[in-house]
Amino acid sequence: MKILIIEDEQRNANRLQSLLLEINPDIVVVDILESVSDSVEWFAANDEPDLILMDVRLADGLCFEIFSVCxxxxxxxFTTAYDEYAIRAFKVNSIDYLLKPIxxxxxxxxxxxYKQFSSQNQTGAMISSLVDIIKKPGAVYRSRFLIPIHDGYKTIIVQDISYIYSEFKVSHLVLASGEIQAILFTMDELEEQLxxxxxxxxxxxxxxxxxxxKSIHNYFNGKLKVILNGLEDVEIYISREKATLFKQWLDR
Structure with a gap:
């Protein structure tokens, strides 16, 4: 059996590989990838393996971005820590989801x-259904943030947010009005909640x-430069590896 591991933490990847070989010495780990962009490039150049072990959160984003391109x-x-609702959804759809540590x-x-899944069409349909469940709109995603201020609170509506940046490990919401608000969530947590x-x-x-x-411009070495409405002095760069995903996202 040929297995591809997609995992951005080297320790976890090594552990998975060791466990697989302990379970079945005939298993061949064809490669270990750590990002969405690496995975997209790999699938474009290689035949699919028999099975994929895939972490949900990768070095450059959520693994579901891979399915948008490939x-x-x-x-x-799928492997990682996630909420119980999502885990139940995986089980109902006959797709396994393992919590770390594995x-x-x-x-x-x-x-x-997984030895039961001999039909590729059936497997593809289940994966598609799974991605729909995980990315299902509604209460899963935030519509507002409650921010403590002085002796009270204020509400920030998600639609008013132009972008979010991290500086010195602190995340900041930047509103269309230009207001900047620090918030007690990591960028990874915010990505998952929005x-x-x-x-x-x-x-x-x-x-x-x-x-x-506001506008998107080609930049050096295949990168893209993004300019935002009302914030022309802010330039956000997207790597060559992630540019394809960004274009796919815009063209949905």
Whole structure:
């Protein structure tokens, strides 16, 4: 069995590889990838493996961005920490989802389960259904933030946010009015809480709203430069590797 591991933490990737070989020495790990962009390039150049072990949160974004660019038919075991509702959704759709740290017995059980999926069309349909569940709009995504101020609180509506940036490990909401508000969430947490149809993780420091984009320009080495409405002095750069994902996001 040929297995591809997509995991951005080297320790976790090594552990997965060791557990797989302990369970079945005949397993071949064809590659270990750590990002969305690496995965997109890999699938464009290689045949699909028999099975994919995929972490939800990767170095440059959520793994679901891969499915926006690539049409995958191989079975997938998703790994990471996530809410119980999502885990139940995976189970109902017969797609396994393993919580870290990965347990050897549970991994072996998942491998046995995936031996049942001989129909690529069936597998592809289940993956598509799974992605729809995880990205389902509604109460899953934030519509506002409650911010403590002095002796009270104020509300910031998500639609009023132009972009979010991180500086010295502190996240800041930048509103269309120009107001800047520090917030006690990491960029990874904010990316997970905001609707991916409306916000794009441009890089590690920036999340941008689709409604705030004024213009997009080609930049050096295949990069893109994004200018925002009313914030012309702010330039946000998107790497060559992530430029394709960004264009796909804009063209939905």
């Amino acid at each position: 049409t995958l038919t191989a079975p997938v075991i 347990d050897k017995v549970e991994l072996a059980s998942a491998l046995d389960k 609707n991916p149809d409306l916000f794009f993780r441009a890089n590690r420091q920036h999340l941008i709203s689709i409604n705030s984009i």
